[in-house]
Amino acid sequence: MARLDGKIAIITGGNSGIGRATAKLFCKEGAKVIIAARRTEKNQETVREITAEGGTIVDIQADVSKMEDCKRIVEETIKKFERIDILVNNAGMADRHIPINLCAEEWYEKVVRVDQFSVFYMCKYVLEHMEKQGSGSIVNVSSIGSQGIAGIAYSAAKAAVNSMTRNIAIQYAGTGIRCNAVAPGPTPTELNSPEQFKLFNKEFAAVCGRHIDLTLPEAQPEDQAEAILFFASDASKAITGQILYVDNGVLVIC
Numbered sequence: 001m002a003r004l005d006g007k008i009a010i011i012t013g014g015n016s017g018i019g020r021a022t023a024k025l026f027c028k029e030g031a032k033v034i035i036a037a038r039r040t041e042k043n044q045e046t047v048r049e050i051t052a053e054g055g056t057i058v059d060i061q062a063d064v065s066k067m068e069d070c071k072r073i074v075e076e077t078i079k080k081f082e083r084i085d086i087l088v089n090n091a092g093m094a095d096r097h098i099p100i101n102l103c104a105e106e107w108y109e110k111v112v113r114v115d116q117f118s119v120f121y122m123c124k125y126v127l128e129h130m131e132k133q134g135s136g137s138i139v140n141v142s143s144i145g146s147q148g149i150a151g152i153a154y155s156a157a158k159a160a161v162n163s164m165t166r167n168i169a170i171q172y173a174g175t176g177i178r179c180n181a182v183a184p185g186p187t188p189t190e191l192n193s194p195e196q197f198k199l200f201n202k203e204f205a206a207v208c209g210r211h212i213d214l215t216l217p218e219a220q221p222e223d224q225a226e227a228i229l230f231f232a233s234d235a236s237k238a239i240t241g242q243i244l245y246v247d248n249g250v251l252v253i254c
C-alpha cells in the first residue's frame with residue numbers, strides 16, 4: 001500500500017523546487033494534491049507533468065502572503081475534496097542575506113509576509129477543518145536560516161515558523177493533529193539559483209558562512225521531499241513538534 005493512499009494534501013508553492021518534488025512524491029504515494037502558487041503557467045506545467053505520470057493533482061493560483069488567498073485555497077479544496085489531511089507550508093522567498101542596518105522596512109515586511117504570515121494564515125484556516133475531522137498533519141518548511149544565518153527578515157520569519165510549529169503541536173497534542181517542520185540546508189532550486197545569488201549581500205553572506213560548513217554537499221529537493229513525506233505520513237504518527245534539519249550536516253557539525 002502506498003504511504004498516502006487517498007489523502008488530500010495542499011502544498012503551497014508546489015510548482016517549483018522542493019514543493020514540486022514533494023508534489024511528485026506525494027502523488028506517487030497515492031495522495032490527491034493541490035498546489036497553490038502564484039504563477040499560473042508554472043502551476044499548469046507542473047499539473048500537466050504529474051498528471052502524465054498518473055498523479056491526481058490540481059492547481060490554485062494564489063499569493064499566500066495574502067490572508068484572503070489563503071482562505072480561498074482552503075475553501076476551494078474543501079469544496080472539491082471535502083477534507084484536508086495534509087498541509088505543507090512550503091512557499092517561501094529568500095531575503096538576499098540583507099543584514100539589519102541595510103534592511104528597508106518594506107523589504108522586511110515583504111519577506112515576513114511570505115515566509116511567516118502565510119504559515120499562520122494557512123495553518124489557521126486548515127486547522128478549522130482538521131479539528132472537525134479529528135486528524136491531520138501539518139508540515140512547515142523552515143530553514144537552517146532559522147538559526148540566524150541568513151538576512152534579518154528571513155532569519156526572523158523562519159525562527160517564527162519553528163516556534164509556530166511547536167506551539168500548534170502543543171495545542172493539538174493527543175488529538176490526532178500533528179505539526180512538524182523540515183528545515184532544509186542549501187538545496188539547488190530557483191530560490192538560490194546563480195541569478196538570484198547575484199542579488200545577495202555577499203559580505204553578510206560570507207559572515208553567515210563562517211558559522212556553517214558550506215564545503216559539504218548540498219541536499220537535493222528530493223531529499224527534502226522524503227523528509228516532508230515522513231512527517232505527512234503515518235510513519236511519524238507518534239511525532240509532533242519536531243524540527244528536522246535536512247542539510248547533510250552543514251549546520252550540525254559547526
Ligand SMILES: NC(=O)c1ccc[n+]([C@@H]2O[C@H](COP(=O)([O-])OP(=O)(O)OC[C@H]3O[C@@H](n4cnc5c(N)ncnc54)[C@H](O)[C@@H]3O)[C@@H](O)[C@H]2O)c1
Binds near residue numbers: 013017090142
Ligand atoms: N533551496 C534552499 O536552499 C532552501 C533552504 C532552506 C529553506 N528553503 C525553503 O524551502 C521552501 C521552498 O523553496 P525552494 O528552495 O523550493 O525555492 P523555489 O523558489 O524553487 O520555490 C518556492 C515556491 O514558493 C512559491 N512562492 C513564493 N512566494 C509565494 C507567494 N507569495 N505565494 C505563493 N507562492 C509563493 C514560488 O512560486 C515557488 O513555487 C521555502 O520555504 C524556502 O524558504 C529552501
